[in-house]
Amino acid sequence: MSRLAERWLEAAYTGQAWLKALRPLEWLYRRVVQHRARAYGAGRRDTWRAPVPVIVVGNITLGGTGKSPLVAWLARYLSESGWSPGILSRGYGGRAAGYPLRLTPRTPVAESGDEPRMLADQTGCPVVVDPRRPRGGQCLLEAGCDILISDDGLQHLALERDLELLVVDGQRGLGNGRCLPAGPLRESVERLHQVDAVLVTGELQQGLPVASHGMQxxxxxxxxxxxxxxxxxxxxxxxxxxxxxxxxxxxxxxxxxxxxxxxxxxxxxxxxxxxxxxxxxxxxxxxxxxxxxxxxxxxxxxxxxxxxxxxxxxxxxxxxxxxxxxxxxx
Incomplete structure (x- = not known):
């Protein structure tokens, strides 16, 4: 991360006044996000409903929240409960020759990205990387999975879901509560009211507008x-x-x-x-x-x-x- 990006992220979480100059761009960003969500909701963009349950784990803030450890915990919990879970990832940072990419012990991290490789190692569950989540989900079905976990999939609306779990960092919370680029939010605060559960990593330092569960x-x-x-x-x-x-x-x-x-x-x-x-x-x-x-x-x-x-x-x-x-x- 560049020095400029670090300064901006710190300002977004501490609510520095100079970010007010970016609010016109925030308004435009929010309109784009809302238009996209409405397009999926109205059927103007294609979605895919898997024949098995889909659980999305994601966040609405930039920066780490503890999402990946929750995905690993969820995969292990589902396995111990009798399910056959598979993990679906965008594979940020990886560059595969083709998709979907189902990880094996020999898959280079340069192809899969770091988080998919880590999750495969920690859980032993099938992990598939694909920028197109529905196509990756179909690959997991072919691997025999009967429930899918979409890692960092909250904003990937082409994949329909049965449960949405949103993770918030307890110390930084929602920052100044503004959307990009005037704040750290990918979506507006109202999104918290739409998900099924909110989990807070560590001790909550600022209030949230919804009830939440703790996570250490x-x-x-x-x-x-x-x-x-x-x-x-x-x-x-x-x-x-x-x-x-x-x-x-x-x-x-x-x-x-x-x-x-x-x-x-x-x-x-x-x-x-x-x-x-x-x-x-x-x-x-x-x-x-x-x-x-x-x-x-x-x-x-x-x-x-x-x-x-x-x-x-x-x-x-x-x-x-x-x-x-x-x-x-x-």
């Missing part, structure tokens, strides 16, 4: 990039000061987790979905390297003395009960 992201293990085996959180599997790398939507969350674990580190933040090169990891010292699981799938071939931190989502029990009741009616 809990570190569970360290994992060596070379050996791939999980290690306990404590004692730390490395010593001294480390270089901490984060190329995710909200690097500050990862660094805060390291603080909680008592890790002494030098932070290195990169843009979300950054394509790492060996030069990015050459910090000119002999320190060990720690990173997120999402970054690890791109750095396995680039470094040896490195550890990733496994994190799991834990929605509150009330949400789990609500989800079980809704699934029983699908």
């Amino acid at each position: 992201l809990t570190p569970i293990a360290w994992r060596s990039l070379t050996e791939g085996m999980p290690q306990p959180l404590l004692p730390l599997p490395f010593s001294g000061t480390v270089n901490a790398l984060a190329g995710i939507g909200r690097p500050a969350r990862f660094f805060a987790t390291l603080d909680e674990l008592g890790v002494d580190y030098v932070p290195h933040a990169f843009a979300d979905h950054h394509r790492f090169t060996p030069a990015d990891l050459a910090f000119g010292d002999q320190r060990s390297l720690v990173m997120t699981a999402k970054d690890a799938v791109k750095c396995r071939e680039l470094t040896r003395d490195a550890w990733s931190l496994d994190v799991e989502a834990h929605p509150d029990p009330a949400f789990v009960d609500w989800l079980a009741a809704r699934l029983a009616r699908l």
Whole structure:
């Protein structure tokens, strides 16, 4: 992310006054989004209804919210409940030769994108990447899936859905409450009233206009990039000061987790979905390297003395009960 983009995103979440100059463009953006939604609702754009239930997990804000850990939790929960889930992704950052792309253990992350590779590794479920969600969904049906999870699919209206789960970062919330480019919202705040459930990652720092469920992201293990085996959180599997790398939507969350674990580190933040090169990891010292699981799938071939931190989502029990009741009616 460029310095200018970082300044803009910080301004959007802190509500700085100079963004008022962008409100005419926000009005235009909102009109475009509303027109598109109405076109799908009125049948002027084609949609596809899968013959199995579809659950969409997404957000309306830019920057990380904890969406991917929730997708992984949901896939595992559905598998344990007797379903055969498949995960559908846009595959941001990946460049495949053709679509749909069904991931195998040998699929390069450069083709799939980082999040699909991570989700496939963490869940063992079929994962398909396709910019056209209905086509990707059909591929998952051919793989034997009886329920589909659309990752970051809230704005992909061509795929009809049975449940919409919206994730909000508790600390940053909805920022200044304005849509792009005058704020961080992809859609207006009213969208929160239309989804089936809102989950808040961490402690909610500002009010929301709808009821919500809590969700915690809990570190569970360290994992060596070379050996791939999980290690306990404590004692730390490395010593001294480390270089901490984060190329995710909200690097500050990862660094805060390291603080909680008592890790002494030098932070290195990169843009979300950054394509790492060996030069990015050459910090000119002999320190060990720690990173997120999402970054690890791109750095396995680039470094040896490195550890990733496994994190799991834990929605509150009330949400789990609500989800079980809704699934029983699908």
